[in-house]
Amino acid sequence: MLSPTLQEGLQRYSIGEKLRALRLRKKVGLVDLGRHTGLSPALLSKIERGKLFPTLPTLLRIALVFSVGLEFFFTDERRRRVVAIVRRGERQRFPEKPNTDDVGFHFECLDFHAVERKLNAYYAEFQPLAPAKVRPHQHVGVEFIYVIHGKLGLRIGDEENVMEKEDSIYFDSNLPHGYWRIGNSRCAALVVTVP
Structure with missing residues (x-):
């Protein structure tokens, strides 16, 4: 009390x-x-x-x-601040879902300190995961992904896509979607969502 x-x-x-x-x-x-x-x-x-x-x-x-x-x-x-810098050492790493061992990716928020922003930017690292184990999710808005390293599998609805280094994609994030790393090489991407 x-x-x-x-x-x-x-x-x-x-x-x-x-x-x-x-x-x-x-x-x-x-x-x-x-x-x-x-x-x-x-x-x-x-x-x-x-x-x-x-x-x-x-x-x-x-x-x-x-x-x-x-x-x-x-x-x-x-x-509240209008300009916000997030230093590399300030970012925190989180799994896609809390309280689970079977994680498809980890993400770091790149605009953590900015408030009232119009988009959300993340650095994501993807784990090797069988496409059948991918947990689709969806959220209001649109999503943009730019592959920085490696090869990324992406399922949007029933469609599967393979993206390689420097490929990008823009899609309606209201559709169920999920990601996974293809191969043994590191796979990382810039992910931007706009509600």
Whole structure:
């Protein structure tokens, strides 16, 4: 149980209101957000309504889904930075899905510190994975991929594509899609999504 002083202090940040506004602006439902964070829609709803204050690890999981930094929830909108540099050593590496051993790719957010951005940019490294094991996903918007190294398999709907170094592709990310590395060589790509 929080003391009234702590309760009042946390309410001033309006974390729940900021989360709800961000989620609605990005057109993400509570169920989808829950699927991406591993948190229940009921818990997320309580956070949005100010009935529960998230722990920092929980808030970070949410922030990563929306590609914002923790500061998004703690700074005044008028004081947010318009220019943001993410140094190589500042990037954090995450698996495609939390809490699983069978990972098809890892990603690093390249625009982590920027807020109110119009796109999301990632550096992705792909693991060798049988095409049958690829877990398709989909999200609102479009996606652009530029292969930096190696050979990448990409399934969009029922269509399979093979991309090699310096190939690029643009597609509707509302379609189910998934990726896998082909061969033993390192495979990395720049992935940009626009909601």
